[in-house]
Amino acid sequence: MANNYGLSDAELNLIKTQASRRAEMRREFLKQRTNPWKNASEAGYVFDTALQRFLSMKVTQFEYFTVNKRTSLFGFFVIVVPMFTFGTLIWNERTQREQKIRSGELRYKDRLFKLA
Numbered sequence: 001m002a003n004n005y006g007l008s009d010a011e012l013n014l015i016k017t018q019a020s021r022r023a024e025m026r027r028e029f030l031k032q033r034t035n036p037w038k039n040a041s042e043a044g045y046v047f048d049t050a051l052q053r054f055l056s057m058k059v060t061q062f063e064y065f066t067v068n069k070r071t072s073l074f075g076f077f078v079i080v081v082p083m084f085t086f087g088t089l090i091w092n093e094r095t096q097r098e099q100k101i102r103s104g105e106l107r108y109k110d111r112l113f114k115l116a
Contacts, residue, residue: 033045
């Protein structure tokens with residue numbers, strides 16, 4: 001019995017099919033890319049429809065954006081909450097350090113930011 005790397009025969013055949021399809025697409029792309037007469041009118045690049053669809057989607061994504069509960073919560077928890085948390089942590093740390101400096105617990109030579 002041959003070593004199938006712990007995969008079933010169906011999975012191994014699927015992987016081989018995908019690899020052969022990728023190799024064929026790569027050969028076709030290189031064939032078109034290196035043909036000097038085929039793409040001369042297109043400024044020397046191969047027109048990729050999938051890439052064009054992706055770029056068009058990225059350009060028009062704000063035209064089709066709709067505000068809903070999910071996007072609002074995402075914006076709140078990704079933008080507002082981290083900014084507020086970080087600001088609170090910085091404010092608390094500075095307040096505690098200032099209190100230690102004013103009460104004399106922190107000597108001048110032990111401070112992180114000093115003039116001399």
